[in-house]
Amino acid sequence: MSAPAKHPPVVWHRSTPFAALMVAATAFTCPGIFGALNGMGAGGGASPGVSNAANAIVFGVIAVGSLVVGVVCNKLTPKWTLVIGTLGYAPYAAGFYVVDRFHADWLLLFGAVTCGLSACFLWVASGAIFIGYNEEHRKGFATSLKFMLQNLGASIGGIISLALNVHRDYRGSVSRTTYIVLITIMCIGLPFALALPSAKRVQRTDGRRVQFKDYKLATLLRAFWAIVRSPTILALVPLLLYYQWFLSYQWQFNFAYFTVRARALNSALFYLTGFVAAFLFGQFLDYRGLRRPTRAKVGFGVILVLVGTSWILGQAVQVHYDRKRPTLDWAQHDFGLGCFVFVLWGISDPLVTIFVYWLAGSLTNNANEGAFLAAFLNSIGSVGATFGFVVSAKNFSLVGACAINLALFVLAVPGLAWVSFTRVTETSHGTSLTALGGDDDEDKASDTVARSESDEKVAE
Helix, strand or coil: CCCCCCCCCCCHHHEHHHHHHHHHHHHHHCHHHHHHHHHCCHHHCCCHHHHHHHHHHHHHHHHHHHHHHHHHHHHHCHHHHHHHHCCCCHHHHHHHHHHHHHCCCHHHHHHHHHHHHHHHHHHHHHHHHHHHCCCHHHHHHHHHHHHHHHHHHHHHHHHHHHHHCCCCCCCCCCCHHHHHHHHHHHCCCHHHHHCCCCHHHCECCCCCCCECCCCCHHHHHHHHHHHHCCHHHHHCHHHHHHHHHHHHHHHHHHHHHECHHHHHHHHHHHHHHHHHHHHHHHHHHCCCCCCHHHHHHHHHHHHHHHHHHHHHHHHHHHHHHHHHCCCECCCCCCHHHHHHHHHHHHHHHHHHHHHHHHHHHCCCCEHHHHHHHHHHHHHHHHHHHHHHHHHHHCCCCHHHHHHHHHHHHHHHHHHHHHHHHHCCCCCCCCCCCCCCCCCCCHHHHHHHHHHHHHHHHHHC
16 A cells, blocks of 8 residues: 655745735735724715715726736736735725815725725635635635634724724714724735735645646636636626625614714624634634535525524614614613624624635636636625615615615525535535636646647637
8 A cells, every 4th residue: 555645844934824814914904994994884984975986986896897807817826916906995095084084085086996996906816815725625714714804904993993982972973093093004915915925836735736827818718708607606696796785784774873982883893703703604614524515505504594684683673773763872772782783794794705705616726717706706796785885875765775685685595505505516626617627637737728729829
């Protein structure tokens, strides 16, 4: 009997956990603080109309730009795509400061564009790394770590806001110092992105190399089209529309019914509980005591029960608040119900996103394909977010806005169930969604692409 193959020791700064940590650190400083700012309600002080318009621009840019960045990432590599993704968040936060101090919204609208462009790069690069860099038994950890630190950043932002606004037991703006602190944090994501190891330097514990190659543009476009028309991916489209649509309603709910300090407390609790939930769910999705298809089915059950309960209860609370129109402070006896619903959303929201990316990661180990998957997930999710903010900007009834989110989740359940129960296999080594090839036989993959590019030349 032959001895098991020995692999060279993994250097810590080239390991997949280190790569996941660097991605998570950029999530802490950029999307995390973005979440903190919006979690305070309407950016802390801007009117809901201005805030919703700015966020509609952010997610509209992401929806369109992500599809292009999926190809760009395949040419630039995930590392340099992530570097670009850290550069445009700060002007967005600075825009809220200018609105609050000078009552001018030009910088906010400009910042919305730069934030949207940066988010395209950051999210596509992050997804490519989750899906293509990590060993199969660490994909849950890598994805959950990203959302843990993103939620931690948002929670710390909420805690900072709470500390600076603890005496503001009324509705209105947060202190201007709050904006300055959040802007500063947003500026320090760049060093973490620069520390990310490139794909060819990543070392896996199983000895497999990260499959990421520089293909011709035509080959990449065909691969992207193959992914977009895959029945498995199309079945997830309703869930992708849902999983960011709810952002506008939840942030507006916090702004509409709570005082400044109560909003800050809600925001801190929302993201802190999401941090814990993300950790636990990621650990479960990587638990090798259960087969991967079994974990997919149980994960679906968790999403169905938790998310469904949060929206049914949320609809009841929203109808109740719509009649009373309260302004709730933590000192009031009826503060707890609204806070509980908001925290329940904070727990369920990251679980949906983690599960979506984990399902995508179960389909391939190829980082090129991972970039395309991340681009499509991010694009369709941002389409949902854009429409959500457009609905809010039109002063749509909050009762109706809540009902839309409940309906979208119900419509997403059949497709999610089909993917969770039938499309997840024990391993995706050696398999591929496109002609780019799996990760077990790089020579075969190269031959496939070479033949494809040779056919192109003959056709020409």
